[in-house]
Amino acid sequence: xxxxxxxxxxxTRSGFxxxxxxxxxxxxxxxxxxxxxxxxxxxxxxxxxxxDRFFQVGIAEANMMGLAAGLTIGGYIPFTGTFxxxxxxxxxxxxxxxxxxxxxxxxxxxxxAGLTLGEDGATHQILEDIGMMNMMPNMTVINPCDFNQTxxxxxxxxxxxxxxxxxxxxxxxxxxxxxxxxxxxxxxxHIHEGKDVSIFATGHLVWKAVAAAKALENxxxxxxxxxxxTIKPLDVEAVVRSAxxxxxxVTAEEHQINGGLGSVIAxxxxxxxxxxxxxxxxxxxxxxxxxxxxxxxKYGLEVENVYAAAKAVVGRKVGV
Amino acid sequence: xxxxxxxxxxxxxVRRDIVRMVHAVNxxxxxxxxxxxxxxxxxxxxxxxxxxENWNMDGKGEDLFFLSNGHISPVWYSVLSxxxxxxxxxxxxxxxxxxxxQGHPTTHEGLPGVRIASGSLGQGLSVALGAAxxxxxxxxxxxxxxxxxxxxxxxxxxxxxxxxAAHCKVDNIISTIxxxxxxxxxxxxxxxxxxxxxxKWEAFGWEVLEMNGNExxxxxxxxxxxxxxxxxxxxxxILMTTSMGKGVDFMEGTHKWHGVAPxxxxxxxxxxxxxxxxxxx
Numbered sequence: 319x320x321x322x323x324x325x326x327x328x329x330t331r332s333g334f335x336x337x338x339x340x341x342x343x344x345x346x347x348x349x350x351x352x353x354x355x356x357x358x359x360x361x362x363x364x365x366x367x368x369x370d371r372f373f374q375v376g377i378a379e380a381n382m383m384g385l386a387a388g389l390t391i392g393g394y395i396p397f398t399g400t401f402x403x404x405x406x407x408x409x410x411x412x413x414x415x416x417x418x419x420x421x422x423x424x425x426x427x428x429x430x431a432g433l434t435l436g437e438d439g440a441t442h443q444i445l446e447d448i449g450m451m452n453m454m455p456n457m458t459v460i461n462p463c464d465f466n467q468t469x470x471x472x473x474x475x476x477x478x479x480x481x482x483x484x485x486x487x488x489x490x491x492x493x494x495x496x497x498x499x500x501x502x503x504x505x506x507x508h509i510h511e512g513k514d515v516s517i518f519a520t521g522h523l524v525w526k527a528v529a530a531a532k533a534l535e536n537x538x539x540x541x542x543x544x545x546x547x548t549i550k551p552l553d554v555e556a557v558v559r560s561a562x563x564x565x566x567x568v569t570a571e572e573h574q575i576n577g578g579l580g581s582v583i584a585x586x587x588x589x590x591x592x593x594x595x596x597x598x599x600x601x602x603x604x605x606x607x608x609x610x611x612x613x614x615x616k617y618g619l620e621v622e623n624v625y626a627a628a629k630a631v632v633g634r635k636v637g638v
Numbered sequence: 639x640x641x642x643x644x645x646x647x648x649x650x651x652v653r654r655d656i657v658r659m660v661h662a663v664n665x666x667x668x669x670x671x672x673x674x675x676x677x678x679x680x681x682x683x684x685x686x687x688x689x690x691e692n693w694n695m696d697g698k699g700e701d702l703f704f705l706s707n708g709h710i711s712p713v714w715y716s717v718l719s720x721x722x723x724x725x726x727x728x729x730x731x732x733x734x735x736x737x738x739x740q741g742h743p744t745t746h747e748g749l750p751g752v753r754i755a756s757g758s759l760g761q762g763l764s765v766a767l768g769a770a771x772x773x774x775x776x777x778x779x780x781x782x783x784x785x786x787x788x789x790x791x792x793x794x795x796x797x798x799x800x801x802x803a804a805h806c807k808v809d810n811i812i813s814t815i816x817x818x819x820x821x822x823x824x825x826x827x828x829x830x831x832x833x834x835x836x837x838k839w840e841a842f843g844w845e846v847l848e849m850n851g852n853e854x855x856x857x858x859x860x861x862x863x864x865x866x867x868x869x870x871x872x873x874x875x876i877l878m879t880t881s882m883g884k885g886v887d888f889m890e891g892t893h894k895w896h897g898v899a900p901x902x903x904x905x906x907x908x909x910x911x912x913x914x915x916x917x918x919x
Contacts, residue, residue, distance in 0.1 A: 381764045381798035388768020391753050411758050420745045420755045
């Protein structure tokens with residue numbers, strides 16, 4: 319199905335904020351930490367309702383990761399909140415030693431990921447975070463596509479034991495997934511069945527991929543569209559089955575192609591089902607200051623880029 | 639529980655374990671381990687409220703200890719096994735393939751007594767503060783202890799944690815710094831001087847105590863005093879002066895033995911200075 323009813327325009331970070339507040343009400347073991355970005359992370363509701371379980375740590379992300387690891391000793395489930403850049407690159411070693419290697423049940427919740435952070439510019443627009451967290455042993459990596467899916471993912475990860483990286487963003491985007499969806503970690507969402515080309519999209523690129531798929535279908539190109547909300551563990555079976563069926567693949571992400579969803583899919587398919595692939599993502603560069611829409615256009619992350627990539631890869635099909 | 643004399647005899651055996659472990663694999667960190675032996679023995683055979691028979695990760699109702707300068711794992715492994723956390727014979731696996739006794743302590747292999755991996759320096763205080771906060775949420779009146787190297791204070795994360803602890807009045811933690819004045823490249827004064835540590839920690843809002851870490855009576859009395867000062871709104875820091883390599887004359891007071899193992903001859907010489915009081919592993 320490609321004709322979704324758009325039920326709103328919301329930021330995915332607000333989905334996180336709502337999910338966290340709901341967890342506060344249903345799970346007394348959930349605690350939250352924030353490094354001086356309560357408003358940006360939409361953690362106000364949790365803080366207000368559960369002040370005893372909320373920890374303001376100041377601008378000290380390394381300490382926050384250690385505190386979160388320690389809070390698990392005693393049975394708590396800490397959710398850390400800061401920008402994606404400060405959730406990963408700044409604290410890679412703290413996550414590696416104190417959380418992932420030590421198997422601590424910490425949920426690293428990262429907002430303002432990617433170019434759509436906008437005007438603040440490249441210092442804050444991390445495009446390598448999925449790669450870093452994907453490479454980390456023992457880490458689960460999730461990048462939901464809209465408000466509802468982010469809320470559902472936030473709630474779901476509390477019931478999963480082990481470190482999780484949950485990535486979301488700043489801008490308002492179309493809400494099109496169901497409010498009552500069940501989020502299953504590691505289970506790809508098959509949005510639309512098709513036979514000519516597979517599109518694997520994650521995060522903000524999912525809605526753009528839906529629009530691209532509509533345009534392709536109108537031209538008679540049948541699209542197998544899959545939302546890879548969990549990048550690790552990857553739903554290998556869904557990816558391979560789709561590629562075997564279509565023989566042509568496009569990946570789409572608001573992230574570096576290097577090390578991101580594109581790399582993960584290419585690695586998986588080269589092993590199980592070698593398939594021509596085109597990659598929509600940032601091509602080995604930093605971002606810059608501008609509005610989110612201007613940046614998505616300049617760096618080639620728009621509907622037309624997904625559309626063009628699909629046309630290109632269909633043309634590369636073996637035997638066509 | 640144990641008299642000072644008994645504790646000193648335990649120290650002698652722990653020091654034997656340390657030099658034998660690092661000799662067996664020709665690697666490891668004997669210097670800091672030997673210097674902190676009295677501290678570990680005092681903690682594990684006197685101070686801490688422990689439950690080694692039913693060890694679990696959460697440690698509710700128990701005092702928790704976090705080793706931040708993980709490279710001095712030999713002294714910790716010796717004390718943990720001698721205290722009953724795992725078989726003494728397991729010390730023979732230190733740093734070998736498929737061992738629970740990794741070069742730096744980890745939780746990955748499930749070694750009882752270890753609650754966090756450490757080795758990359760500067761992280762242990764933050765973790766311990768999180769565990770101390772969890773104890774408060776659980777209304778658990780037991781305490782959290784940590785140990786850090788003095789060179790480790792050059793890591794910035796330590797000071798993030800120091801600021802947090804005072805701001806949040808984490809007063810159920812007793813931290814200790816092993817002030818041995820040495821680090822890998824030489825004396826701390828030459829590599830990166832630490833300045834006035836008492837003034838620094840007091841300025842960060844901590845209650846500061848000092849002790850001679852190689853005098854068992856001083857260690858016991860200071861730990862006791864530190865315990866009595868918990869619950870008063872301030873985190874507690876003990877500046878512990880030690881001599882690196884203590885107990886083996888040719889290893890003492892130098893950074894040379896930070897991460898170097900003794901050869902056969904040196905081992906024999908070291909063991910000649912350390913009485914076997916509890917039976918070698």
